[in-house]
Amino acid sequence: MSAGIVRRQGKGQWIYECRPCGDQAETVDKFRAIEYGQWHEKSFQHAFTGVGQIFAKAYAELSLAVMPTVEAHSRILEPPSNLPHDPSLLNDRRKWGGR
Numbered sequence: 001m002s003a004g005i006v007r008r009q010g011k012g013q014w015i016y017e018c019r020p021c022g023d024q025a026e027t028v029d030k031f032r033a034i035e036y037g038q039w040h041e042k043s044f045q046h047a048f049t050g051v052g053q054i055f056a057k058a059y060a061e062l063s064l065a066v067m068p069t070v071e072a073h074s075r076i077l078e079p080p081s082n083l084p085h086d087p088s089l090l091n092d093r094r095k096w097g098g099r
């Protein structure tokens with residue numbers, strides 16, 4: 001599957017455009033535009049952009065998977081609601097049911 005688009009801009013003006021990379025090339029005929037596209041899609045830039053997108057997608061999926069866990073942990077870290085807010089009362093455990 002090709003990620004690039006070849007389109008005619010005008011007389012003797014053909015544009016090859018790669019959406020993922022944002023790379024654009026102007027050529028004099030359709031054949032050269034296609035040829036440029038084939039070269040570009042084998043290039044390091046194009047491959048790197050593809051890899052970057054895979055990582056970005058994986059990262060987005062990972063953060064979505066991790067988010068609820070982080071939220072659950074932050075709830076656990078909150079002090080129990082039955083503890084008194086006055087720290088001096090914490091020392092007297094009898095007042096809040098401690099032993």
Ligand SMILES: [Zn+2]
Pocket residue numbers: 003018019020021022023040041045046049
């Ligand atoms: Zn590309």
